[in-house]
Amino acid sequence: MNAIRVRGLTKAYKGHRAVAGVDLDVARGEVFAVLGPNGAGKTTSVEILEGHRDRDGGEVSVLGVDPAEGGREWRSKLGIVLQSATDAATLTVREAVRHYAGYYADPRDPEEVIDLVGLTEKAKARVGTLSGGQRRRLDVALGIIGRPELVFLDEPTTGFDPEARRQFWGLVKRLAAEGTTILLTTHYLDEAEALADRVAVLAGGRIVAEGTPRTLGGRANADATVRYLAAGGYTEIRTSEPAKTIAELARHGEPAELTVTRPSLEDVYLELIK
Ligand SMILES: Nc1ncnc2c1ncn2[C@@H]1O[C@H](COP(=O)(O)OP(=O)(O)OP(=O)(O)O)[C@@H](O)[C@H]1O
Structure with a gap:
């Protein structure tokens, strides 16, 4: 069974078709990147898969469940890193990570996760005092604390400095090596190339090309x-x-x-x- 299966997905906002018939298959253990310009429908599609947004039409299965009907147990298998930053400004980094760990039956060790995302030196800092890139790393920490089977990363490295991006790529590769399925949206082509087994290009709510980074759009030939x-x-x-x-x-x-x-x-x- 695929981790994600989508057929004919549609979604319109006030008559404007944001997603206009998307088909998608992501295998278990795969790192899949969705590329596309601003407004292409990436976030809308990903939020439907996460169960955070209703769809108008089409079939969607995520870890064998329709996200529109996903319950708590299904949700606990997902790691979601949203575009918006974490709202826990008065907690310290360590407190925030421990707090989220409490939601899961078998969380990762909070100290290990803080280290994985490179926030050890900021463990005692209040979330509200972190830089943009550091907050993003915290978002990622909170997204993976529950040992998810499938991680959604929506533009995860926006605002990262080059060194932080490389560190983050290492983290994604490590998660992938552990067998985690990862769906990533990004504007960075080098990121897709470094991380993804396969990529899809979304434009105007439709997938216009799909393949490995090496062969996309006939590139290899x-x-x-x-x-x-x-x-x-x-x-x-x-x-x-x-x-x-x-x-x-x-x-x-x-x-x-x-x-x-x-x-x-x-x-x-x-x-x-x-
Ligand atoms: N809540 C909403 N209400 C109305 N229109 C929306 C809403 N959310 C998104 N849209 C519109 O739907 C289209 C797709 O938006 P979406 O956020 O899915 O694009 P995206 O590919 O994620 O873009 P970006 O790269 O800028 O994040 C855009 O035209 C956007 O203006």
């Missing part, structure tokens, strides 16, 4: 660009056979500043959402 510096400036050659092109060039000497590139995930993504 796309032409390469060979670029080098010649007397008159940079020359670029698009080719499906870059090795041959370079061998040909090399017959006339070593080309200066030679590079071979293929479209990045970002290039493919920007093309897809046009």
Whole structure:
């Protein structure tokens, strides 16, 4: 059984179709990233899967249960990290994490979770005094404290500095290695590439492409660009056979500043959402 199965999901707000027929399958243990521009319908879709928002139509199954009818036991198997920050300003980080641990039958060790998200030095700080990125880390800590089978991460690293993002990626990889299924929305293409087994691109409420980060939008088979510096400036050659092109060039000497590139995930993504 898949962790998530969605067929024909629709949702409109006052006649505006935010989600216009989405199909989605996420296998257990998979890290799945949903990409898409602002307003594409990512948060709406994820909130429906979490049971936080009603849908208009379609079938949805999350860990075998329709989220519209999910009870407490079902909910306890989910880890939810919302876009909005935690509202526990007067508690300390340690108190907040311990408090949330109390909601679950078999929580992780609060100290270990604080360490995992890199907040050990802030354990005694009040939540209201944390920086934006630190609050986000706390949100993640609260999302995983209950040892969830499925974690929803909605734009988890927005506001993180580069070092914190890398640390967070390590955390996601660790959760995935433990067998946790992860559904992630993100605006960072490198994040999707680093973490996701598969990605879907949502635009205008529909999935316009789906695949592994390596193959999305025909990326793996796309032409390469060979670029080098010649007397008159940079020359670029698009080719499906870059090795041959370079061998040909090399017959006339070593080309200066030679590079071979293929479209990045970002290039493919920007093309897809046009
Ligand atoms: N509560 C609401 N009432 C009315 N319209 C809404 C509501 N929530 C979302 N929308 C609209 O639905 C569309 C999809 O919004 P959604 O938040 O799902 O997009 P998103 O892909 O998560 O965007 P972002 O990347 O900006 O977070 C947008 O046009 C948005 O304005």
